[in-house]
Amino acid sequence: MKPPLLELTQASKHYQRDGTQVQALQDFDLSLTQGELVGLLGPNGSGKSTLVKVLTGLCGADQGQLRWRAGAVLKAGQAGPHLREFGVLLEGRSGAYERLTPLENARYFCGLREARFDTGHFQHLARALGLRDVHSPVRQLSTGNKLRAALIATLIHRPALVLLDEPTLGLDLEGVEQLQALAQSCQEAGQTLLISSHDLHLIERLCPRIVCISQGHKRFDGPREAFTQVPHPYRLRLRHSQPQPELPPWLTGREWQIEGNELSLPLLNPEEATRLMALWADWLGRSTELQLLRISLREHYLQHLQTSRVATDPSQEHP
Structure with missing residues (x-):
C-alpha cells in the first residue's frame, strides 16, 4: 500500500x-x-x-x-x-x-x-x-x-x-x-x-x-x-394507458413504482428485461414509451444528500 x-x-x-x-x-x-x-x-x-x-x-x-x-x-x-x-x-x-x-x-x-x-x-x-x-x-x-x-x-x-x-x-x-x-x-x-x-x-x-x-x-x-451500489441497478421504465401486468413469480418482492401513467420496475440486469419483454410482448406493444435505464451516479448522489439531511435534521424525514 x-x-x-x-x-x-x-x-x-x-x-x-x-x-x-x-x-x-x-x-x-x-x-x-x-x-x-x-x-x-x-x-x-x-x-x-x-x-x-x-x-x-x-x-x-x-x-x-x-x-x-x-x-x-x-x-x-x-x-x-x-x-x-x-x-x-x-x-x-x-x-x-x-x-x-x-x-x-x-x-x-x-x-x-x-x-x-x-x-x-x-x-x-x-x-x-x-x-x-x-x-x-x-x-x-x-x-x-x-x-x-x-x-x-x-x-x-x-x-x-x-x-x-x-x-x-x-x-x-x-x-x-x-x-x-x-x-x-x-x-x-x-x-x-x-x-x-x-x-x-x-x-x-x-x-x-x-x-x-x-x-x-x-x-x-x-x-x-x-x-453507487444498490440491490437493483437497473430500472425498466415505460408509459402505458392500461393497468400494469401481473409480475411473474421470479420477480417476487419487486414492486411497480407508479407516477401518473409512467411505470417503473427495479431489475437486476438486462437479462431480466429480455425475459419480461418476451413474456409481455403483446402488452408492451401497446406502450407509448419503453426504456431500460441503469441507475446513474446522479440518483445515488441525491439519495446520499437526502440521507445526510435527515441524519442532521430528523424533522426533514418524510412520514
Whole structure:
C-alpha cells in the first residue's frame, strides 16, 4: 500500500455570517496517495471550496493537522514550501492574469514556484486542451479559453497534487472531453488529482474514488462502485394507458413504482428485461414509451444528500 501523499485530520472551520455561526467543515479527514484521481461531491455551501482553501493555505482552520509526504505535521490551513508542489484552480474562475498572454502566465506561475519553464510541456498542454491562441492577452479570449489558460497555469510546473474546483465551467463539450483525457494522462504520470465538480457525468466517467461532503461533514469516502451500489441497478421504465401486468413469480418482492401513467420496475440486469419483454410482448406493444435505464451516479448522489439531511435534521424525514 502506498504511503499517503497528503493527510488532513480533524479539520474544522467556521465563519460568521450575518451574526450567525456557519460550520463550513467539521472534523474532516482526507488522505490522498500518489496517482489517485478523486471526485469531490457536495451541494452548494457544503464545504467543498472551504476544504480546497484549507488544503492550499488560503484559509486557516480552527483546528486540525496536515501532513505532506510524511513530513512535519502542520496546522491545517498553514502555508509552507509544500505548496510549490500544488496546482490549484479555484471555483472554476480563471486564475490567469488578464493582461498577460497564456504563455506569459505559464512562465510567471512557473517562476512563482521556482520551477523551470518547459516550452515543450507548455505546447503539450495547449494542444491537449485545444488552446490555439497563446499569444493574445487572456482578457481577449473567450470564457472557455480563459479557463484553458488557467488550467495550463495550474499544470505547467507538473504539480504532485492538482486541486480543481469546478474545472468545467465555461467549457464546451469538446473542452470537457479534452480535460478528461488530460486528467487521465496526469494520473498515469503519477500526479494526484482532487476534482470538485457539479458535473456528475465527468466525475462518474473519470474518478474511481468518490468523497461526498454535506454541511461540512464527510458523508462518504470510497470506491465509486461502493457509492453507487444498490440491490437493483437497473430500472425498466415505460408509459402505458392500461393497468400494469401481473409480475411473474421470479420477480417476487419487486414492486411497480407508479407516477401518473409512467411505470417503473427495479431489475437486476438486462437479462431480466429480455425475459419480461418476451413474456409481455403483446402488452408492451401497446406502450407509448419503453426504456431500460441503469441507475446513474446522479440518483445515488441525491439519495446520499437526502440521507445526510435527515441524519442532521430528523424533522426533514418524510412520514
